[in-house]
Amino acid sequence: MKKIMDITIVGSGIIGLLSAKSLIDAGLSVQIIEKNAASLESSWAGGGILLPLYPWRQKKAISELVRLSLTLYPRLSEQLIQATMVDPEWWPCGLLISKNPDIDMAMQWCEKYSIKHCLAPKPLFKSFHTNPLNPLWLPEIAQARNPRLLKSLRTFLGQHNQVEFVENCTFNKVVLKNKRVTAIETSSGNFSVNHLLLATGAWTGQLTEQLFPKYQPVAVSPVKGQMILLDAKVGDLTFMILDQQRYLIPRADGKILAGSTVEQTEFNKSVTDNARASLHQFAIELMPSLKKALLLHHWAGLRPATKEGVPYIDLHPEIQNVSINAGHFRNGLVMAPASAQLMTDLIVDRTPSLDPSPYQLTRTD
Ligand SMILES: Cc1cc2nc3c(=O)[nH]c(=O)nc-3n(C[C@H](O)[C@H](O)[C@H](O)COP(=O)(O)OP(=O)(O)OC[C@H]3O[C@@H](n4cnc5c(N)ncnc54)[C@H](O)[C@@H]3O)c2cc1C
Known part of the structure; x- marks a missing residue:
């Protein structure tokens, strides 16, 4: 019988890929579902400046993610070059x-x-x-050169047995039982699910509305x-x-x-x-x-x-085995390493790297 991965991640932009890396570093296995070939959307298109534009005019919650990410990028880059020979520049x-x-x-x-x-x-x-x-x-x-960073991450993840990519696969339906997602229905067939992580970027609002019509959609x-x-x-x-x-x-x-x-x-x-x-x-x-x-x-x-550019990084408040890491607006590259780390902290229930409250799904802004 096919092994069910610990975490099913939907979306292979920078947020999905770095979440996958952080989760495998924590000892979990991941399946990554992507509707295109990997990483061709916002994360590919961005500029790669590793600082928000005028960060002092933005919410503190953005600066906190930026502060942590800036400490993580040099080692991440070094690790990717060593393992993949693809330089994220x-x-x-x-x-x-x-x-x-x-x-x-x-x-x-x-x-x-x-x-x-x-x-x-x-x-x-x-x-x-x-x-x-x-x-x-x-x-x-x-700065990082977006397409190279993504290629390097994709290669890195592909080197690990605990990672499975399912590309060119659109997912738009869940099987929900007792407030748990037990399976997802996709264009490549059905997959059983232990835990579902949505890293679906700009599509997250539309998707959550479609998947979970009884619950508040995520405002992205x-x-x-x-x-x-x-x-x-x-x-x-x-x-x-x-x-x-x-x-x-x-x-x-x-x-x-x-x-x-x-x-x-x-x-x-x-x-x-x-x-x-x-x-x-x-x-x-x-x-x-x-x-x-x-x-x-x-x-x-x-x-x-999102309304003020602050992403949602949280476990779903109603559905027991769903998480969201999305809504990074203009700063997804620079906030990604810290967002991935915080998402993993919450999923594996370890002490969070930073205060998770500004990124909650139930916040009012
Ligand atoms: C022009 C431009 C300039 C930018 N410049 C910068 C910058 O200088 N610095 C910076 O930090 N940020 C910048 N950004 C912002 C940054 O690129 C984004 O915040 C970041 O890429 C978001 O990453 P993501 O992984 O959430 O989204 P994405 O990269 O869009 O990834 C989401 C993925 O989910 C997949 N997906 C969605 N729905 C489904 C589904 N139902 N089934 C399967 N797959 C699905 C999509 O195909 C996509 O691959 C810029 C963005 C743009 C457009």
Whole structure:
């Protein structure tokens, strides 16, 4: 008879994959169900800046996850390189924030969360055309290259016997008995379940409404983000820059990402000419040397939004063997390692790494 894995995870974005890693580190076996080939949604599409944009303007619950994640990323990256030879390109290249009307708050936040910071020296602006206002330089802020990080994690998990991937498999029905999910019905057949973990990103609201019509759906909905990629040479840009609501991110091979839009379009993930033109305009105005750079790629992803960007990381309050780890909105990459650790703490019932109350499903916000 086929072994039933300890945890059935739905979703193979960064949250599903890192939850899987954290759960196997705790000695559990996992099955990962994914409707596409692995990891092609928001986690693939994101920029990979490992800091929220202006974190001091956001909820403390976000900063707490960020603080823990930032301590976990360097070792995670090292472990993945060693085990898989796929480099997630975790790169502490630094982040320049050009305009900070709330510089005192920014400095206080950096001090509280031990983020190295200073007022940006003028030479950092030599390639840019912008009017800095209390510019802030965060020399140790890192990025990860999303597709590489996901590929590396996917490879790592594939090396473990306690992990089973079921890809191209859509799941939209549960068998519920006495407030427990006993099985899930999927496009690849039925699977018995010990514990079901939903890491379904932007689809979590819609899915929970469909699966558990008697219970409150989880308040997560899609918000589209578009990005472009420009051709440039190694050394043209060596750090990330945030200029008001948009940013440039150099990759290790020199190419430069410009992002991003924030659009309410439900589940429509198509790219638009307007967004491409507006992102391109932003990039060449800020960094005029990019005028000659070829526009190589343009894509979109659906961020899993919650009202204030705080994710849900919790055991379901009514259904005994269901958990949710979703709703990371604009900060899923940077909050993922800590979210995965907290989710595992709750599932295996060990002392939580941080206070779980802000991430509860029953919170009111
Ligand atoms: C343009 C853009 C820029 C971004 N930049 C950054 C950044 O710089 N830094 C940062 O930290 N974050 C950034 N983000 C946000 C970050 O990408 C997301 O918060 C994060 O990827 C969410 O991860 P996830 O695993 O929850 O969702 P996803 O990656 O979307 O994964 C969810 C998975 O669940 C699967 N799924 C859903 N329903 C089902 C079902 N019924 N059956 C089977 N499978 C299912 C989906 O196919 C998908 O693979 C950005 C996002 C975008 C779009």
